[in-house]
Amino acid sequence: MAIEVRIPTILRTYTGGAKSVEGSGATLADLLADLESRHGGLQGRLVDDAGLRRFVNVYLNDEDVRFLGGLSAPVKDGDTVTVLPAVAGGTR
């Protein structure tokens, strides 16, 4: 078992076009560091010195990680992590 990480279209250049990749770690920060070892450059697009980048949203099992501890959010095998750009969305 591992943690599935879903990657948005515009970041798939870092995953060889893959829509989702797998990784491991005890926290979101660990997981991103683990991904970086196989998908160089990805981490820097998601995180800066202040934490998650402003226009990056990361969901742990569909809940925004910013309300679960951010980069310190605990993750475990079987979880699904979804990365999405922040957009204005739909029908306002």
Add this chain to the structure above:
Amino acid sequence: MRYDSLLDSAGRTPLVGLPALSPAPDVRLWAKLEERNPTGSVKDRAALFMVDKAEKDGLLAPGATLLEPTSGNTGISLAMVARLRGYAMICVMPENTSAERRQLLEMYGASIISSPAAGGSNEAVRVARRLAEQNPDWVMLYQYGNEANARAHYETTGPELLADLPEITAFVAGLGTSGTIMGVGRFLRERVPGVQIVAAEPRYGELVYGLRNMDEGFVPELYDSSVLTSRISVTSSDALRRTRELLDLEGIFAGISSGCALHAALALAAKARSAGERADIALVVADGGWKYLSTGAYAGTLAEAEARLEGQLWA
């Protein structure tokens, strides 16, 4: 109930229990029926407050032109208010929005400028900003950053909810401009210790996230994460399924964003249930289903409806 005019009848919408969807007698769901507003959506509240504010600030003289990036409800609300108050209205909307909305806007006399489908409302905001620069005499109320949008809910929706449901433990609303959840959220947090404020965010198909780079992302200026206790991403499939449950189990014919809010509310209800806690969870039914009939959301199997919805903006 009697009102001096249609505009005076905005707000004071019913809060109805959802007995069939509520999991237990002490874990209850309640729906705030915002389609009972003058043009049939929650946006009438924000539109009225924003126009009143602009008039008070002297931004709108008779014959003025309003410009707004909107793919639907806000545009329809603003177009109605504009027509009654003697303003012209121009909406910038993505081309992948439903036919009903265009017809409603045109009916109220608004002009429509289409923005490319790719990039969704992000692109509409960008186009509207460019037009505002080129036409300095047009007035862009800008729902994503206009404090009167959130204040409408702080002053009306929030107090209505608390009056009808003093025992409220959680509030759930869809996340768009964030006006509803910011306004209601602030109001409730000041008065109800421990209240949960949960945003239900639509997750679209890939087309809508088709930015050219991450720096083109968008967070509404009104959005303040400190008002929320949680934010849930809801897929089209879950939103559609819940929209149909609202209809099948409670008789409520709602728009798809209401299914999105219901999905998050049911997750909260399930958590409360398994923790053995009581809960009274209010969610916003932002509009009725009428404007989404042509999307095919209500016909055939869920899988068929989901396929038809791919690439469309449904909330």
